[in-house]
Amino acid sequence: MSTTANIELDGKTYTLPTVVGTEQEKAIDISNLRAVSGYITLDDGYGNTGSCQSKITFIDGDQGILRYRGIPIEELAEKSTFVETSYLVIYGHLPNRTELRGFSDLLTKYQYLHEDMRFHFQGFPAGGHPMPILSAMINAASCFDTDLMNWHWGKRHEFDVYAARLLSQVRTIAAFSYRKSHGLPLIYPKKSYKYTANFLHMMFSMPYEDFELRPEVVRALDLIFLLHADHEQNCSTATVRLVASSQANLFASASAGVCALWGPLHGGANQAVVEMLEQIHKEGDDGSKFIAAAKDKNSGRRLMGFGHRIYKNYDPRAKIIKRACDQVLSALNINDPLLEIAKHLEAAALRDSYFVERKLYPNVDFYSGIIMRALGVPVEMFPVVFAIGRMPGWIANYKEIMEEPKSRIYRPRQVYMGPTLNHFVPIEERV
Ligand code: SDX
Numbered sequence: 001m002s003t004t005a006n007i008e009l010d011g012k013t014y015t016l017p018t019v020v021g022t023e024q025e026k027a028i029d030i031s032n033l034r035a036v037s038g039y040i041t042l043d044d045g046y047g048n049t050g051s052c053q054s055k056i057t058f059i060d061g062d063q064g065i066l067r068y069r070g071i072p073i074e075e076l077a078e079k080s081t082f083v084e085t086s087y088l089v090i091y092g093h094l095p096n097r098t099e100l101r102g103f104s105d106l107l108t109k110y111q112y113l114h115e116d117m118r119f120h121f122q123g124f125p126a127g128g129h130p131m132p133i134l135s136a137m138i139n140a141a142s143c144f145d146t147d148l149m150n151w152h153w154g155k156r157h158e159f160d161v162y163a164a165r166l167l168s169q170v171r172t173i174a175a176f177s178y179r180k181s182h183g184l185p186l187i188y189p190k191k192s193y194k195y196t197a198n199f200l201h202m203m204f205s206m207p208y209e210d211f212e213l214r215p216e217v218v219r220a221l222d223l224i225f226l227l228h229a230d231h232e233q234n235c236s237t238a239t240v241r242l243v244a245s246s247q248a249n250l251f252a253s254a255s256a257g258v259c260a261l262w263g264p265l266h267g268g269a270n271q272a273v274v275e276m277l278e279q280i281h282k283e284g285d286d287g288s289k290f291i292a293a294a295k296d297k298n299s300g301r302r303l304m305g306f307g308h309r310i311y312k313n314y315d316p317r318a319k320i321i322k323r324a325c326d327q328v329l330s331a332l333n334i335n336d337p338l339l340e341i342a343k344h345l346e347a348a349a350l351r352d353s354y355f356v357e358r359k360l361y362p363n364v365d366f367y368s369g370i371i372m373r374a375l376g377v378p379v380e381m382f383p384v385v386f387a388i389g390r391m392p393g394w395i396a397n398y399k400e401i402m403e404e405p406k407s408r409i410y411r412p413r414q415v416y417m418g419p420t421l422n423h424f425v426p427i428e429e430r431v
Helices: 033-037 073-079 082-091 097-109 117-122 130-143 153-181 195-204 215-227 235-244 250-261 269-282 288-295 316-331 337-349 353-357 365-374 379-403
Strands: 004-009 012-020 026-028 057-060 065-068
Touching (some): 065 082, 073 316, 082 097, 082 215, 117 130, 153 195, 215 316, 215 365, 215 379, 269 288, 269 365, 316 365
8 A cells, every 4th residue: 555645736746645544544644735735635525535533433335334433333232322332432442330330420410401591491482493402502501610611621631521511411401402392391300310211201201290211212212322423524523523623612512513413414314304204105105206306406305314425335324223113113013104105215216226326325314213203202303312312422523632632723725716806996986
């Protein structure tokens, strides 16, 4: 494998070093390209550009491989929990009993919000989408914590507390956002409940009656969180790293990540998938008409939940969620017509040359909404569930950039294509 790359520009040859990752991924290090040649690179959408070297998640999009800290997602999905996997993603190893106990105790200790935050929830209109509320309230939570307001990278020894606080409180904020938008009384977390059970409790219990925590429901939601824990430099994680690079605090970076995740091309896709399936169902279409529209560039429609920038094979998470779908709906004795429509769409698309030629397969969002629907999660909360699941990945990426000795502020260049030099014209002389 080459250790250098030669680029010939304007009759001169420049030799640049290459970088090879532990999984043999190859890169040309262009850190000095502009200094030596005056050229920069241009890569719309960053499809060919690595922003960092990271040790958290490995994806092989052609093989459909996803590993957190080297452990295959399939093994974690079968044997681990969201909290244990969060520890793995954030700290780089599976916790021993003492570490897991300590981490869980921190999550329990910091699960409550400052009581005055209730008033902020009052300020949002009923029916407001929970994603902007989540982003705003994550930032608001930091305002109530003077230690965090005064925290800086020189105090990185305190990071664990803020990481646990964010991971625990994101669940409480999310549940409170849902309750507020539906005019329901806020339900506080219970010390005796574990992470995911507590979220369901805060979402669906009532003052006079606790929500029935069926093991199948808790396990299914915990699996959804786990499968979303990290995914290398996706749009929202790259956003978190960009904000973190200015040394803004962890909550500010996560708040920005929520905004990026909300987009329908990203974490908002799970909500868009269910809305797409509901529309197909309502129109009595078996999916054929919708697939035809999705192939037509002028239709403005896409087969939501299909396609991926990295996976040019089946998203391994989609396989796991599809299997869990069948198990959960059967356990809950639910017959959801949307699941049948989704399966028909998948089968039809995977036989269709348009999708096959473009290597468009189901991604994590294609089936996750159907499980969440079965669990009783309202559709507008789907991207919020994604954000809770992705929080350990954002925390891990923030920690990684904070601990990188040569960490620099992210500041991409550009190629200017605007007007060349001209001058101010008084309004009297303008046409
Ligand atoms: C997530 O990055 C991550 O890791 C994200 C994520 C994570 O865990 O963080 O995995 C989570 O965001 C999953 C993706 C969820 N989004 C969707 O399901 C929305 C639908 N999918 C697409 O919009 C699209 O596939 C993207 C956004 C996911 C990827 O877009 P790319 O890589 O920029 O690909 P593209 O838009 O350039 O498409 C390439 C071709 C185009 O056709 P041609 O111009 O070659 O003729 O494929 C077509 C596209 O029109 N295409 C689709 C399609 N996705 C791509 N056509 C119909 N339906 C689709 N879903």
